[in-house]
Amino acid sequence: MKFKTFAAFVGPSLFLMFLFIAAPLVSVFIGSFQLTQPVLEQVEEETCTPGFVTQTCTTTMVTRPILDEFGEIQTTTEWVGWTNYTRVLDPEATWAAISNWDWNALMQVDFWAALRFTLMFTLVTLPLVIGVGLAIALAVNNAAKSIKGPIIFVSLLPFIITPVIGALSIRWLFIGDGILTSALEAWLDQDIAMFAQAWTIELMMLFYRVWHVAPFAFVIFYAGLQTVNQDTLESAIIDGASRWDRLRFVVVPHLMPLIVFIALIHLMDTYRVFEEIVGFTSQAHVISLQWLTYDFLQPDDAGNRAFGRASASAMLTMVGIVFLLIPLLRRTWRDHHGGSH
Amino acid sequence: MSDTPRALRQPLSLRLGSAGFLAFWCLIAAFPIFWIGVMSFKAPVDAFASNPLDVIFGPATRDGGDGLSLLDIVIGLAFLFFSIRYAMTWLPKMVAQHSPGGQMIAGWIIAAVGYAVAFVIGFFVILPFVLGLLNPILGPLGNPIVGLTTQHYEAVWVENQFYNNFTNSLIVTVGVVTVSLTVGTLAGYGLARSGSNLAFWILIIALVFRALPHSVLVAGYLPVFVNSAEILRPFLGDAAPTLYGQPWAVIAVLVSINQPFTIWMLRSFFQNIPNELDEAARVDGCTHFQAFRWVIMPVMWPGVITTGLFSFLLAYNDFLVTSLLLDQSNQTMVPAIAGYFNRETTTTDQVEAVAAAVSITAPLFLLVMIFQRQIVSGLTAGAVKG
Known part of the structure; x- marks a missing residue:
């Protein structure tokens, strides 16, 4: 294919990706060093109240934004260096907490609390998703042919459901004296409030995420199981391998590329955990990195959005993704150069 | 089963364990979705009741005058069953017969929309009307046993636009x-x-x-x-x-x-x-x-x-x-x-939120029913090739 034809085919897609992915990255990078504020002026305001003989007048200094010719608030954009990052990371409080070995104080800084939850969430769900997915795939592979279709149908439901609604549906089972909370209370014989402390909310979030992603892992493993080499399995049996040995030394190595694939996709997706925070309304107890940026972008009571801090926290989130991707990119680089030269 | 080699045959315990695990998974996978579906049709007291039986049978909803009798349930289920069966057998034949060559996709779209409209009219207009006439005549069979109300859906779709x-x-x-x-x-x-x-x-x-x-x-x-x-x-x-x-x-x-x-x-x-x-x-x-x-x-x-x-x-x-x-x-x-x-201040608001959630999920549910094979093939294609 000539370069010109190739460019014509790929052009529109590249243009879109450039305009809406690459360009915003640059603008976020620049924006993270800038601060946009309304231009304020100090005005002397005299307020008088009628009194006996003379009026009592007081003058106060009032700060108010200057309006431009369209009647909108004028803003200035200044280059502020690392200020936005300082405001997000709060190095003083961080340093004080670290030097005192005070974990709770460190968790008072939103960014570190978000980072802790995001990393914990990513690392805990990863093995669970792979394990549960593999278990379902093995069980379905073992089941009678006639029930496979309906089981796949039911299994796909948690996967395609809107994430916010999936999280809500779990939340509604537990909220207040919901049926599962009261079942737990009857079983453990104590009063339980699932939404009163961070760790119970985190448990529900972990459960939700595994419930949501395990079907994806299941479908992929199930497809992989169909191509396991039967001859290898038979020779393993002849060699006296037990069921467990066959799973461990034949099936799992065969599925290894798929396990890596799922782990990769899962790391990318879980690192941007966000919908759980919205669905469980957990921002008072648990927040994630993406939610932090989202929160800065939401207009506050005065209608201002903290673009500068949002950009700074977005850039810090990016740093995490880069760390995540470096091993992958290095491997691809090596494979490509090893393969083509 | 007799033609599988002896070494590949599975002990009873393994087969039971595997089947039990599958049943457990299906329960977990479907339960939250099924449950919000049930909740959305109940009065707030029932929807957030701590006893699951109350949520299913909805006594408060029933006392409020909204309920289904045994007859409603039987006829409703029969109607559902036959409409799904017709959609599977009769509809494809009609599409194949009546759509001109090369226009299969357009034919399917028209047929699907027409069928959906007919189903909605039949299920939500004609059927309740007929049953409303039949229920009082039949005495005990016509007494409501399960509480069910569509008021939250009406609130969400009509009042809240x-x-x-x-x-x-x-x-x-x-x-x-x-x-x-x-x-x-x-x-x-x-x-x-x-x-x-x-x-x-x-x-x-x-x-x-x-x-x-x-x-x-x-x-x-x-x-x-x-x-x-x-x-x-x-x-x-x-x-x-x-x-x-x-x-x-x-x-x-x-x-x-x-x-x-x-x-x-x-x-x-x-x-x-x-x-x-x-x-x-x-x-x-x-x-x-x-x-x-x-x-x-x-x-x-x-x-x-x-x-x-x-x-x-x-x-x-x-x-x-x-x-x-x-x-x-x-x-x-x-x-x-x-x-x-x-803004969930009252439990009514919460149940309305549940009804809205179910409304959002329903199209996805249909999507999986129709395109299950494509979704599975898409998931696997990405993995095996990528």
């Missing part, structure tokens, strides 16, 4: 699917047929883009979108639009965010179409574009439909981008539901 959000969701989703497939198909084909280094690096960069959290990108759009009228004024004059709150701007954003995934997936589908096919067309004197139009396009639909499903899911399920880039007046369904549970 959820259909506005539905229309917005529809616009955004249809826009995203069409544009993303048009652009993505071309790019996927180009990438699949070019073995150059450039193609390889485009794919790798797309993979990196795939990993970016969406909030990072939205942090880049938002300042520009809010001020776009001023930024664009020198170029476009007074016609410069404010991109914030525009559905088509959101469509462009979602299409771009989805491009990396789309081109990866379509590329792997196009690689499965043998190269000889377009080479033959090229030998006969077609240009690349003609080969694509006349040789590849007729055979690419399975892959395109599968990729389209995933674009649909992304656009339909999105919360972050739509909630930040659209304003109240043209909000889509998923962010709109956040309004319900943030």
Whole structure:
């Protein structure tokens, strides 16, 4: 294919990706060093109240934004260096907490609390998703042919459901004296409030995420199981391998590329955990990195959005993704150069 | 079972364990969704009752005068069963008979819409009317036993004008699917047929883009979108639009965010179409574009439909981008539901939120029913080739 034809085919897609992915990255990078504020002026305001003989007048200094010719608030954009990052990371409080070995104080800084939850969430769900997915795939592979279709149908439901609604549906089972909370209370014989402390909310979030992603892992493993080499399995049996040995030394190595694939996709997706925070309304107890940026972008009571801090926290989130991707990119680089030269 | 080798035969305990685990998984997978479905039809007292039987049978709802009798349930289930059966057997035959050659897709769309309308009229208008006449005559059979009310759906769809959000969701989703497939198909084909280094690096960069959290990108759009009228004024004059709150701007954003995934997936589908096919067309004197139009396009639909499903899911399920880039007046369904549970002051509001959630889930449910095979093949294609 000539370069010109190739460019014509790929052009529109590249243009879109450039305009809406690459360009915003640059603008976020620049924006993270800038601060946009309304231009304020100090005005002397005299307020008088009628009194006996003379009026009592007081003058106060009032700060108010200057309006431009369209009647909108004028803003200035200044280059502020690392200020936005300082405001997000709060190095003083961080340093004080670290030097005192005070974990709770460190968790008072939103960014570190978000980072802790995001990393914990990513690392805990990863093995669970792979394990549960593999278990379902093995069980379905073992089941009678006639029930496979309906089981796949039911299994796909948690996967395609809107994430916010999936999280809500779990939340509604537990909220207040919901049926599962009261079942737990009857079983453990104590009063339980699932939404009163961070760790119970985190448990529900972990459960939700595994419930949501395990079907994806299941479908992929199930497809992989169909191509396991039967001859290898038979020779393993002849060699006296037990069921467990066959799973461990034949099936799992065969599925290894798929396990890596799922782990990769899962790391990318879980690192941007966000919908759980919205669905469980957990921002008072648990927040994630993406939610932090989202929160800065939401207009506050005065209608201002903290673009500068949002950009700074977005850039810090990016740093995490880069760390995540470096091993992958290095491997691809090596494979490509090893393969083509 | 007798023809399986003895060593492959499984002990009873293993088979029972495996079946039990599957049953347990299916229960867990379906239960939350099933349960919000049940809750949405009950009065608030029943919906959030701590006894599961109360939620299912809804005594408070029944006492409120809304309920189903045994007769209602039997006839309703029979109606459902036969309408699904007809949809499976009679409908495809009619479509095949009556649609002119090559117009199968249009035929299916018309048939599906017609059937859906007929079903809604039959199930929600004619059936309740007939049963309303029958129930008082039959005495004990006609007494309500299960509480069920549709008042929350009425509140959501009629009073709170959820259909506005539905229309917005529809616009955004249809826009995203069409544009993303048009652009993505071309790019996927180009990438699949070019073995150059450039193609390889485009794919790798797309993979990196795939990993970016969406909030990072939205942090880049938002300042520009809010001020776009001023930024664009020198170029476009007074016609410069404010991109914030525009559905088509959101469509462009979602299409771009989805491009990396789309081109990866379509590329792997196009690689499965043998190269000889377009080479033959090229030998006969077609240009690349003609080969694509006349040789590849007729055979690419399975892959395109599968990729389209995933674009649909992304656009339909999105919360972050739509909630930040659209304003109240043209909000889509998923962010709109956040309004319900943030203000949930009364339990009625909560049950209305449940009803809205079920309304959002219902189309997805239908989607899995119809396209289960395509979804599975799409998931596996990405994994095995990518």
